[in-house]
Amino acid sequence: MKEVTYYYQGICPETGELLRLPRTLLAEQIAQDLMTTITNPEGKMYGILLGENAAGEIEILKAFSGQGEAAGWVPSLVGREKIMLEEKRVLQLLETIKQEIISLQSIPEHNLYQLNQANFERKIQALQQQHQSNKQERDRLRNLGDLNSEELENLNNLSRQEKRARKQLKQEQKQVLEPLIEKINLAHQRIIELKQQRRNLSKQLQELLYQSYCLNNFSGQSLSLAKLMGSNLLPTGTGECCAPKLLNYAAMKGLKPIAMAEFWWGESNRDRKQGEFYGACQERCQPLMGFLLSGLRSSLEIIYEDEGIIAINKPAGLLSVAGRYQDSQDAVVNRFRRQGKNLIPVHRLDQETSGILLLAKSLDIYRCLSQQFQRRQVEKIYEAILSEIIEPESGIIDLPLWGNPQNRPYQTVDWQRGKASQTYFKVVGKEGNYSRLEFIPYTGRTHQIRVHSQAGLGIGILGDRLYNGKQSDRLHLHAKQLSFRHPQTETKIDLIIPTPF
Structure with missing residues (x-):
């Protein structure tokens, strides 16, 4: 009934022309053959691209999402190797921050505070119940009306003693818990500072990656992700999906794309099911499509x-x-x-x-x-x-x-x-x-x-x-x-x- 099952498409930034690359039944068949060879259980996106070389021969490229590389698969975008040392330094620093956060989140004061707090709550509750029972007995004796002044004063003294006992227990609770709270608050404040530091470092590394990542299209243009997207915010992982990798590599090799297909393989999740085909993701891939497809202008x-x-x-x-x-x-x-x-x-x-x-x-x-x-x-x-x-x-x-x-x-x-x-x-x-x-x-x-x-x-x-x-x-x-x-x-x-x- 139909040969095309989906179109990758985008608006050419130079001409305003709608550019399209199909996912065809043939591309899906080749992708299904690839599925039978994948042994990695980790769930991720995979993709294939059919391209025609200068000799008119059909070549098949394959890619997987993420940062890893493997023989026979399309490599990551060019440019990352330029910042490998800086990336390694930042990643080590991020790991140090992560471990310090874990350590601060597990300081013994957290458990000590919870244990002591629960212990004091039990003591206070037991004391309150005992004092309530004592008060009811004093009230009963007073209501009989046959106590002399000395006996009444004794009852009042008992009431004052119980009040002092409750106050003393709360002071003891404060003395025990306040130092623990102080240490917990200091740890919490330090965690906030570390998380902000981690966000800043991650953002700086991401910006560095986007400045170094180089995308190529079929018009012979080459731009960094940062220049391509300008002031638009880029989600983490932009440029690491299959479609950008495949199109970029095809442009670098001088291939003319004929069709492309992406699928999920590995453990299924809420959004992805093993063996199902998916189009360009809206957040990371779709914003790049217009540039990546430029040069494939379809003549009327x-x-x-x-x-x-x-x-x-x-x-x-x-x-x-x-x-x-x-x-x-x-x-x-x-x-x-x-x-x-x-x-x-x-x-x-x-x-x-x-x-x-x-x-x-x-x-x-x-x-x-x-x-x-x-x-x-x-x-x-x-x-x-x-x-x-x-x-x-x-x-x-x-x-x-x-x-x-x-x-x-x-x-x-x-x-x-x-x-x-x-x-x-x-x-x-x-x-x-x-x-x-x-x-x-x-x-x-x-x-x-x-x-x-x-x-x-x-x-x-x-x-x-x-x-x-x-x-x-x-x-x-x-x-x-x-x-x-x-x-x-x-x-x-x-x-x-x-x-x-």
Whole structure:
């Protein structure tokens, strides 16, 4: 059903282009073969990268997360060796601090304080209970009313003696516990100082590592982690994951990456399970992806070009035209503009839809082609996969669509405010529990095929997160055929490209 199971991706810091590297079924198979050879029980991430060398041969790199190195595995990032002596000194100092903290946390005064405190609490409680019983007896005797003044004074003296006894016991408690508390507080204060010293040393060492760690990309650029991330805070361990190691080493060797896969092996934990594949971690790896993938700019596949028009095979995930925000500047139009070509898109494809996109080289050509679209003289055929088997083999979906201005670009079926929308569908194949369909839109509303599939057939397109399609690596909707009349030659142009899924 699909060759790609995940995309490593990032925005190129130089061009703003969205760069992607797939995890494929082949990469997963190679990774699964690697799993059978791992004997280390310690749980950690492992990864493989398929790369093409200058001779066109495929090489396989493998890496594991962390600082260790082993023969046959991708080494750590270049630069750490420059600070080995300083790192060793700091690590020894950190170990000394650790041992002193352990020693201070286990001083005998802690146990002595707890034992004495518990002992005095028992004595005080027993004394209070005895004195309470004595007081009740004195009160009873007083209430009888037949005591003389001397006997009453004796009772009062007993009360005063008990009060002095309680005071004396508390003074004794204070004399015993205060020296212990003083030593414990001194140890606690020293632990606070040592922990702060440890934090400072760790931070200094981390900054030193980030200044020395050198990352390389496929544009030939080389930057330290510190320069790459600027003022952004870097979590401990940044640069020690599999993906940065693999991409950095591939760039240094002059390999062109084809696919990559990362998996967890060893004892499972709350977040990771043995044998499962995972994508780039958000904290440490994802911020580096844009730089690491730079130089892998995917050229747009031109399927037709003449003096007036260009037709391309737009990949899924790429905008037709740029949006208003910085993270939506990677688009077909902008990529051509960087090549010195100012093209005008005659129509649009959704960002997640792949397939034929037609662009005009001049305003006159654009107007002629736009008229054909407006007059419904252009034939468009899409192919899609639905996540269930549908019963009708073909038919026309006729549902009016309306887009709420407050919830763009989401479209809904609305019989009062919606615009007339018609889509022809035909089942062209059934694969397991999936249906493969051709869609021919007679009108050109936003998200028309996606909404008509979900609302008209009751099944969302596979991977359509917006309209409740079953989760997948991509939206399985592809514009595979476009037929129109050339505005200059008047000849009919039939463009057809294969469906990639």
